[in-house]
Amino acid sequence: MPSESGALVARHVLEFPGGYTRTTGPVIGRFLTELRAGRIVGVRTAEGRVLVPPLEYDPATGDAVTSEYVEVGPAGTVTACAWVHEPRPGHPLDRPFAWATIKLDGADTSLVHAVDAGNPKALSPGTRVWPVWRQDRDGQITDISHFAPEVTKIVSHVRAEYRLQAGGALGTFLEAIGRGVFIGGACATCGQVYVPFRGSCPECGTVITEQVELPDTGTITTFAINNLPDPRAPEVPFVSAYILLDGSDSPLIALVGGVPAHEVRQGMRVRAEWIPREEWTPSLANVRWFAPTGEPDVEL
Amino acid sequence: MRDVAIVAFAQTRHTGHDTGLSEAEMILPVINEVKERTGLQRFGFTCSGSCDYLAGAPFSFVSALDAVGAWPPISESHVEMDGAWALYEAWVRLQHGDIDSALVYGFGKSSLGDLRAITTLQLDPYYLAPLGLDQLSVAALQAAAAGVDRAELDEIVRRSRADGRGNAYALDLPEEVPDGFAVEPLKTADIAPITDGAAAVVLATGDLVTRLCDNPAYIRGIAHRIEPHYLGMRDLARSASAAEAARAAGVGKGAVEVAELHTQFAHEEPILRRALELPADTVINPSGGPLAANPVMATGLIRIGEAARRIHDGTASRTVGHAASGPCLQHNLVAVLEA
Numbered sequence: 001m002p003s004e005s006g007a008l009v010a011r012h013v014l015e016f017p018g019g020y021t022r023t024t025g026p027v028i029g030r031f032l033t034e035l036r037a038g039r040i041v042g043v044r045t046a047e048g049r050v051l052v053p054p055l056e057y058d059p060a061t062g063d064a065v066t067s068e069y070v071e072v073g074p075a076g077t078v079t080a081c082a083w084v085h086e087p088r089p090g091h092p093l094d095r096p097f098a099w100a101t102i103k104l105d106g107a108d109t110s111l112v113h114a115v116d117a118g119n120p121k122a123l124s125p126g127t128r129v130w131p132v133w134r135q136d137r138d139g140q141i142t143d144i145s146h147f148a149p150e151v152t153k154i155v156s157h158v159r160a161e162y163r164l165q166a167g168g169a170l171g172t173f174l175e176a177i178g179r180g181v182f183i184g185g186a187c188a189t190c191g192q193v194y195v196p197f198r199g200s201c202p203e204c205g206t207v208i209t210e211q212v213e214l215p216d217t218g219t220i221t222t223f224a225i226n227n228l229p230d231p232r233a234p235e236v237p238f239v240s241a242y243i244l245l246d247g248s249d250s251p252l253i254a255l256v257g258g259v260p261a262h263e264v265r266q267g268m269r270v271r272a273e274w275i276p277r278e279e280w281t282p283s284l285a286n287v288r289w290f291a292p293t294g295e296p297d298v299e300l
Numbered sequence: 301m302r303d304v305a306i307v308a309f310a311q312t313r314h315t316g317h318d319t320g321l322s323e324a325e326m327i328l329p330v331i332n333e334v335k336e337r338t339g340l341q342r343f344g345f346t347c348s349g350s351c352d353y354l355a356g357a358p359f360s361f362v363s364a365l366d367a368v369g370a371w372p373p374i375s376e377s378h379v380e381m382d383g384a385w386a387l388y389e390a391w392v393r394l395q396h397g398d399i400d401s402a403l404v405y406g407f408g409k410s411s412l413g414d415l416r417a418i419t420t421l422q423l424d425p426y427y428l429a430p431l432g433l434d435q436l437s438v439a440a441l442q443a444a445a446a447g448v449d450r451a452e453l454d455e456i457v458r459r460s461r462a463d464g465r466g467n468a469y470a471l472d473l474p475e476e477v478p479d480g481f482a483v484e485p486l487k488t489a490d491i492a493p494i495t496d497g498a499a500a501v502v503l504a505t506g507d508l509v510t511r512l513c514d515n516p517a518y519i520r521g522i523a524h525r526i527e528p529h530y531l532g533m534r535d536l537a538r539s540a541s542a543a544e545a546a547r548a549a550g551v552g553k554g555a556v557e558v559a560e561l562h563t564q565f566a567h568e569e570p571i572l573r574r575a576l577e578l579p580a581d582t583v584i585n586p587s588g589g590p591l592a593a594n595p596v597m598a599t600g601l602i603r604i605g606e607a608a609r610r611i612h613d614g615t616a617s618r619t620v621g622h623a624a625s626g627p628c629l630q631h632n633l634v635a636v637l638e639a
Contacts, residue, residue, distance in 0.1 A: 007320060014356035020425075028426050051533070053427050059528035080536060082440030083484035090417065090432030099437050099483070101445075101532045110532030112428060112441070120484055141430050 027056045030069060032139040040131065040144075042107050044068040052107035053141075075150070076104035076111070078127045083120035092146050098123050102147060114146040122149055166282075169199040172211070178282035180274060182214040184248050195248045216272035218245040218252075218290070219298045225261045237261045243270060243290055254284075258291030267297035304394050305509045305516035306637065307502050308334040309605035309612070311469050314497030314593040318411040323350070323360065323498075327367040327407050330500040334403070338502050338512045341369075344399025346376045347390045349383035349406040350597045353418050364407065375399075382406055383499060383601030384562075384623030384633050390503050391522055400508045407498035408597035415494060415596065423627060424529055435627075436491065438531060440483035442628040443490070443567040445536035453566040457489045460566075460585060464592020471495060471593050490566035490591075497595025499602045517608035517619070517637040523548035524623075524633035531628055542575035542622070542632035549620075549634040556582045556636075557616040560603035562624040564590050571629065572622060582620075586610075600624065604635050611639045 024032060027043060031054045034041045043054035043065045050070050057064055081100040087093055092114040100123065101110035116132070117123040129147040137143040166174050169185070173196040176183035184195035185208040192203060193212055200207050223241035226233065232255070233240075239261050242251035256264050258273065270290035280286045310333035312326060319326075335341060346368055350361045361378050370376060377393075379385045383406015390402035410418075419435035457477055464470035477489040502512070509516045525541040525548065527534050534540070546552070559582050563569045569584060578584070585591075587606040590599050600623025607621035617639040625631040 012356055014353075022425055024426065032426070053530070053532075055528075055530070055533070059530075059533050080441055080445040082437060082444050082486065083481070084437060085481055085484065088417065088432065088434055090420065090434070092431055099433065099441055101441060101536070109530075112431070112433070112531050114431065141427050 025056065027054045027065065030054065032141075032143075034069070034071075035141070035143040036137045036139040038133055038137070039071055040073045040104060040111075041069040042072045042104075042109075044070055049108040050106060051109050052104055052111055070106060072106035073104035073131065075128055075130045076102040076107070076147075078115070078123060078125055078129060079103050079110050080125060081115065081123050081127075083123075092142060097146065100129070100147070102129055113141075113144060116146045116148050169197050173197040174282040174284070176213075177284060177286055178280055180277070180280065180286065182216060182245055182272075184212045184214050184245070186210040186212045192249045193247060194250045195245055195252055212247065214245045214247050216245070216274075216287075217293060218243040218248070218270060219300070220256065220264065220266055220268045220270060220290075221251050221300060222266060223256060223264050225264075239264045241270075241290070254287060255289035256291070257289035265297065267300050269293045269295040269298060302395055302397065302505045303509070303518055304391050304503050304505045305513065305518045306604070306608035306612075307504045307509060307513035307516050308337040309499070309501050309608050310334045310337070311499040311598070311602055311605060312497045312595070313469050314471060314495045314595050316411075316471050316493055316495060318409060318496060323355065323364045323407055323409065324366040326409070326496065327364055327405060327498045327500070330498050331367050331403070331405060334500045334502045338401075338504075340401055340502065340512070342374070343401045343403040343502070344375065345390055345393045345402040346370075346374055347378065347386040347393070347402065347404050348376075349379045349381050349386035349404075349601065350408060351380060353413075353421055354408050354410055354415075354596060355412060368403070381625055382562075382597050382599065382623050383501075384604055384621070384635075385524070385600075385625070387501060387503070387601060387604060387635075388522060388524060388633060391519060394503060394505050400504060400506045402503040403500065404503060404601065405498060405500040406598035406601040408595050409496040410494050410594070410596045411496050419627075427530060428627075433627075436482045436486060438627040439491075439565045439567075440486035441531060442536045442571075443486045443565065446567050446571055447537070448567045448570050452570065453487075453490060456563075456566045456569050457591060460589050460591035462588075463586055464588025467588045467592065469497075469593065470588040473592060486565065486567075492564040492590040492594035492599075493592075495593050495595045497593065497598055499595070499598045499605055501601060501605055501608070513612065515612050515614055515639060517611035517639070519635055520638045521549035521551070521553075521636040522634070524631065526626070526631040529626065529630055534628075536628055537571070539571050539575040539629045539632060542572055542624070542629060542634065543577075545632045545634040546576040546620075549636050551576050551578075551620055551634060551636055553636075554618050554638075555579075556620050557618055558583045558586060558607060558610045559620040559622065560585055560587060560589065560606045561622045562590060562600045562603050564594060564599070564624070566591065568624070568629060572624075572632075575632075576620065576622070576634065578620075600633065604637075607635070607637050611637055
C-alpha cells in the first residue's frame, strides 16, 4: 500500500503460529528438568570438567560427555558483564539490567544470563550472584528469572510511639502561643532573655520567674537549606533557620517561607506568619513559618 | 592444490536505507559488472551466500538467481552464510579440476527488519535464544571481556569512518561520532551501520586466470575454523578460531600489507589483529571496513574482494581477507592473497 511518501510499502510478519516444538535430547532435557525442580546441574566430560549448561559433546575434544550430572551453584561469579540501558521487548527484564557470563560454583564453564543489579556499578567481574527462580517453572532456561548480586545490606525500619506532655515551662510557652503570643523568660541575675520560656537560666542556674512578652519579628542568625522532604515543611527545598526574636537573647528554630531558598541570608528581618486565628491550638504549628519583612538586613 | 585466483570483484554502492529494489535487482548490476570485466557469460560453478531471515522469506535466495540467468541449467549452490563461505565452496569446487571458473556473490538487505532481533534467531534455541540475547548484547559481552582501551576504539571508529568517506561504495558517515552506549560498554559508534548491498567475485584457475586479469589475486591459503557456539564455553577476549584459521591459511608466512577484517564492532579489530598476529605496519580496512558499510551476508565477501582489489590495482602484493560469522566471532575464515 502507498505510504505517506508515496512509496509502496507493506508490513510482513514471519511467524510460526504457536512456536516450534523442539525435542531436547537427553542431555539438555536433563538440565531443563533439573531447572524445573529448582536445581542447576552440569555434565562431567570424559576429561573431568563440568560443563554448565550441559552439552552433548565436549567442545574441547569432541568426545561424548559422561552420564554424570553434577549439581552446581546455585551461586556463581561474574566473569564478564554488559549493561542494557534500554531493555528490548524480548529481554528477561523490563528495567535496566546486565548480561553476564557467570561461572557457577563447581562449574568449569560460564552460564549466560541476566543479572538484576540496579545499576551498572553494582556489577563487575568477580561479583557473586545468585539465581532468582521463577514461581511457575516449566523446564526452560528462563525458569531462572535472572540472577541477583549477593545480599550485602538490608533496610531496617525503626518506629516507636510516645505520649509527650507539656506541663512546666513549655506548657507556659505553648499556652501563650495558643493566644498568638511568644513568651520568653528573663533571668533576674544575668539579664538574659530566653525564648521559649524556661524555668531556669542555663547560664547561671537562677530560677526564672519573670515572663516577657516578645514581638513576632526577629532576625535570621543562621539557616540551612534542606533537600530531603519533611512532613512539617511545605516543599523541597525548604529553609530552617535560627531566628532571634526582637528582645530575646536565644534564637528559636523555625521554618522560613515566602522567599526562594537561595535568597535567604543571615541578618534577614522576618516576621511570623500565623495560620488563621480560628485554627490556633497551643502549638508552634500556629506559626506557618517566618517570612521576610522587607526591612533592611541587620548587622549581626 | 590448483592455483585459484580472484580475477574480478564488484560491489554495489551500499545504502543505509531500503531503496525499494528487490534482491535480484540489487545483485544484477554487480553480476553484470564482473561478467563484463571478465568477458565470461557462463561459469563452471555459481555459488551465493545470503540469509533468508533478512528478508523473512524461505528460499528467498532462489529468486535472487533471476539475476544470474540460470537457463539452460547451471551448476549452482547456496550457503546460508556470508558470501565469503560461498567463495570457499567455489574454491573447493574448483579443486575438483573439471571446471576453471566460478561466480560467487553475496547479498543482503538488513534494512527490512530489526537486524538486532533477527540475529537472536541464529542463537541456540535452548540456552540462548529464549533469553532474547540480541546482536548488540552479545557483542557488548565480548567488548567487556576484551576490555579494549576506549581511546583505541575511538581511533578505530574515526579511522574507519574517514576511510569509508573516501570509498565511493561505503556509506558517507559523518566525522562527528554519536556518543552514548548501546549496551554498555558497547557504544553506538562502535557498531557497523545498517546497510543494504551486494558483491560479486569471479574465481578462475589454470590458463584462464591470465586471460581474464592482468594482475590476478591468487588465493595462496584459505581456511575457516569454528569454536563452540555457547558464549560461556569460550574465552571471549580472544578468537581462537580466527587464530587457527590464520595459521592454516598461512598468514604468517610473509608480510601482510593490507588486511580487510570483518569487524562489525570496533572491539573486534584488536581481537582479530591479535589472532591473525598482524604487525603494526599492516594497514587494516583501508576501505573503511564494516564500520563504514555492512551489507550483511556480503560484508565478508567484500573483505576478500577489497583485499583482492589492492592486488588488482597493483598497490599491494600480499593481502589478507577475513570473514566472520555467528555470535562473538564464533566462526572465522581467512584468505591469503598474493600477486
